[in-house]
Amino acid sequence: MTHYLxxxxxxxxxxxLGVTLITFSLLYVLPADPARQIAGRSAxxxxxxxxxxxxxxxxxxxxxxxxxxxxxxxxxxxxxYAQKTEVAEVVASRLPATLLLLGAxxxxxxxxxxxxxxxxxxxxxxxxxxxxxxxSFVGVxxxxxxxxxxxxxxxxxxxxxxxxxxxxxxRHLVLPALTLGVLGAGWYSRMLRxxxxxxxxxxxxxxxRAKGASEMRVLLHHALRNALLPVIxxxxxxxxxxxxxxxxxxxxxxxxxxxxxxxQATQQxxxxxxxxxxxxxxxxxxxxxxxxxxxxxxxxxxxxxx
Amino acid sequence: xxxxxxxxxxAKSSYNSTAKFAAALLLLIVIGAVFAPWMTPYAPEKTFxxxxxxxxxxxxxxxxxxxxxxxxxxxxxxxxVFGAQTSLLIGVIANGIALVVGTLVxxxxxFLRGWVGSVLMRFTDLMMCFPALLxxxxxxxxxxxxxxxxxxxxxxxxxxxxxxxxxxxxxxxAERGFVEAARSLGATPTHILFRHIVPHLVPALVVYGTLxxxxxxxxxxxxxxxxxxxxxxxxxWGNIIFENQSYFTTAPWLVFIPGAAIVLLAVCFNxxxxxxxxxxxxxxxxxxx
Numbered sequence: 325m326t327h328y329l330x331x332x333x334x335x336x337x338x339x340x341l342g343v344t345l346i347t348f349s350l351l352y353v354l355p356a357d358p359a360r361q362i363a364g365r366s367a368x369x370x371x372x373x374x375x376x377x378x379x380x381x382x383x384x385x386x387x388x389x390x391x392x393x394x395x396x397x398x399x400x401x402x403x404x405y406a407q408k409t410e411v412a413e414v415v416a417s418r419l420p421a422t423l424l425l426l427g428a429x430x431x432x433x434x435x436x437x438x439x440x441x442x443x444x445x446x447x448x449x450x451x452x453x454x455x456x457x458x459x460s461f462v463g464v465x466x467x468x469x470x471x472x473x474x475x476x477x478x479x480x481x482x483x484x485x486x487x488x489x490x491x492x493x494x495r496h497l498v499l500p501a502l503t504l505g506v507l508g509a510g511w512y513s514r515m516l517r518x519x520x521x522x523x524x525x526x527x528x529x530x531x532x533r534a535k536g537a538s539e540m541r542v543l544l545h546h547a548l549r550n551a552l553l554p555v556i557x558x559x560x561x562x563x564x565x566x567x568x569x570x571x572x573x574x575x576x577x578x579x580x581x582x583x584x585x586x587x588q589a590t591q592q593x594x595x596x597x598x599x600x601x602x603x604x605x606x607x608x609x610x611x612x613x614x615x616x617x618x619x620x621x622x623x624x625x626x627x628x629x630x
Numbered sequence: 631x632x633x634x635x636x637x638x639x640x641a642k643s644s645y646n647s648t649a650k651f652a653a654a655l656l657l658l659i660v661i662g663a664v665f666a667p668w669m670t671p672y673a674p675e676k677t678f679x680x681x682x683x684x685x686x687x688x689x690x691x692x693x694x695x696x697x698x699x700x701x702x703x704x705x706x707x708x709x710x711v712f713g714a715q716t717s718l719l720i721g722v723i724a725n726g727i728a729l730v731v732g733t734l735v736x737x738x739x740x741f742l743r744g745w746v747g748s749v750l751m752r753f754t755d756l757m758m759c760f761p762a763l764l765x766x767x768x769x770x771x772x773x774x775x776x777x778x779x780x781x782x783x784x785x786x787x788x789x790x791x792x793x794x795x796x797x798x799x800x801x802x803x804a805e806r807g808f809v810e811a812a813r814s815l816g817a818t819p820t821h822i823l824f825r826h827i828v829p830h831l832v833p834a835l836v837v838y839g840t841l842x843x844x845x846x847x848x849x850x851x852x853x854x855x856x857x858x859x860x861x862x863x864x865x866x867w868g869n870i871i872f873e874n875q876s877y878f879t880t881a882p883w884l885v886f887i888p889g890a891a892i893v894l895l896a897v898c899f900n901x902x903x904x905x906x907x908x909x910x911x912x913x914x915x916x917x918x919x
Contacts, residue, residue, distance in 0.1 A: 342756040465896035470889035
C-alpha cells in the first residue's frame with residue numbers, strides 16, 4: 325500500500341517535472357523577446373541587453389530552466405510583461421471562479437449523463453436506446469462555443485430566464501454549468517451505458533435476477549456500483565480539463581475564471597499568462613488522474629492498492 | 631486482413647442504418663465542398679450592395695440569399711459551403727499528419743522497444759497531461775496562423791492518442807503466436823513489421839482516422855472562433871461565427887447555421903467511426919478532449 329502510494333506519487337512528480345520542461349522549452353523558443361517587451365519600442369540595444377542580463381535571459385538553457393523550476397517551487401510562475409503583474413497572483417485570483425464552475429459542471433454532467441446512461445442501458449437495443457445514444461453523439465460532437473451561444477440565445481435572450489453573463493450569484497452559474505453539463509453528459513452517458521452492458525452480462529447479475537430481485541434493484545444495487553469505475557476515471561480527467569478552465573464557456577459567459585484569463589492573454593499574446601494557465605491545467609490533469617486512481621478502490625474493493 | 635472486412639458495418643440493423651445515413655450525408659457534404667464553386671450562387675468573398683439593410687444590418691434568409699447575409703453583406707450560403715471545404719481540408723490534412731506521426735511513433739516504440747522506445751512513450755505520457763485546446767492555443771500564439779499552420783497545430787496535439795493506441799496494439803501483436811512463428815521461420819524484423827504487424831493495425835487506424843476527423847473539425851472550429859484559427863476572409867465555420875458574434879442577438883442565423891453545420895459534420899464522422907469500431911475492433915476507446 326505505502327509502496328504503491330510512493331510509486332504513484334513519485335510518478336506524478338516526475339510527470340510534473342516533465343511538464344515544466346515542456347512549458348519552459350516552449351517559452352524558450354518563443355520569438356517574442358521579454359526584454360524587448362519590457363524596455364519598450366524606443367529602447368536602445370544596450371538597455372535591452374542590460375535588462376536581458378538582469379532577467380538572466382543570457383544564461384544557457386539548463387541554467388535558465390533551473391531558475392524557472394526553483395521559481396515554480398516557490399510559487400513563482402513568472403511575470404506578465406503585458407499586464408506588469410505576477411502570473412501567480414493573477415492565476416490565483418481567478419482560481420475560485422474556475423473551481424466553482426468545475427464543481428457545478430461536473431455535478432450537472434453526472435446527473436444528466438448517468439441518468440441518460442442508465443436509461444439507455446436499461447433499454448438496450450430498443451428504439452429509445454438508439455434515440456438517446458444518437459442524442460449523446462450530438463453532445464460529444466458539439467463544440468463548446470456553439471452550445472454556449474445556443475444556451476445563451478434560448479435561455480438568456482429569447483426566454484430571459486438567466487442573465488447573459490456575469491459572476492457573483494447563483495443565476496450566473498446556471499447557464500455555463502449547464503452548457504458544460506449537457507456536453508459532458510454525452511461522454512458520461514456513452515461510457516456508463518457500455519460499462520453497464522458489460523457488467524449486466526456477468527454471472528452475479530444472473531444470480532441476482534434468479535433470486536427474484538427486481539430489475540430496478542439489479543440495475544441500481546448490483547450493476548451500477550461496478551459499472552461506475554470508468555466513470556470515476558472520467559471524473560478524474562474532467563477535474564483536470566476544467567482546472568485549465570473551460571476556455572470557451574468562460575469567455576462566452578464572461579465567467580472570470582482562468583479559462584477566460586487564458587483567452588484574454590491570447591488576444592494580447594501574453595505568453596507568460598498562457599503558460600501559467602497551461603501549467604495549472606497540466607497539474608490539474610495529473611492530480612485528477614491520481615485522485616481517480618486513489619478513489620477507485622473505495623468504490624470497488626476488488627481493486628487493491630499495492 | 632481481408633479488404634472486405636473493413637467496410638462491413640455491424641449487424642445490428644438500427645445502428646447500421648444510422649451509420650449508412652451518416653455515410654450518405656458525409657458523401658453529400660464532401661461533394662458540396664469539392665464542387666463548391668459550382669454549387670454556390672455567389673462568390674464567398676463578394677460583398678453585395680443590397681446585402682445589408684439601410685441601417686447596415688445583415689439580411690435574414692430569403693429567396694435571393696438562402697441563408698441570409700453576414701455583417702459585410704456577403705452571401706452566407708456560399709460562405710457556409712466554402713466553409714465545408716476549409717473544415718474538410720484541415721480535417722484531412724491535420725488528421726493525416728497525426729495518423730502518420732502517431733503510427734510511426736507507436737510502431738517504433740512498440741516494435742523496437744529499447745531506450746528510444748521508452749523515451750518516446752514517456753513523451754506521449756507527458757503530452758497527455760496538457761489539455762488539447764490550451765496546447766493548441768499556445769502553439770497558435772507562437773506561429774502566425776494560416777490554414778496549414780492550423781492543420782499542423784492540430785496534428786501536433788492529436789498524434790498522441792494515435793501513438794498510444796498503435797503502441798499498445800503493436801506490443802500485444804509482437805507477442806502473438808504468428809509473429810513468433812514467422813520469427814522462428816527466419817523472417818527479418820522488417821518483414822515481420824510490414825507483413826505481420828502493420829496490416830493488423832489497419833482496423834484501429836481506420837477507426838481513429840474517422841473519429842479523429844470529428845475531433846479535428848471541432849478543434850479547428852473552436853480555434854477559428856477564438857480568432858486564432860483560419861483567418862478571414864477565408865471562410866471557415868468557426869470564423870464565420872467569430873466574425874458575426876456582435877449580430878448574434880438580432881441575426882441568430884449567422885451563428886446557428888454554421889453552428890449546425892459543424893455539429894452535423896462532427897456527428898457524421900463520430901457515428902461512422904463508432905460503427906466502424908463496433909465492426910472492426912470493439913476494444914478501442916475514444917479520448918475526451
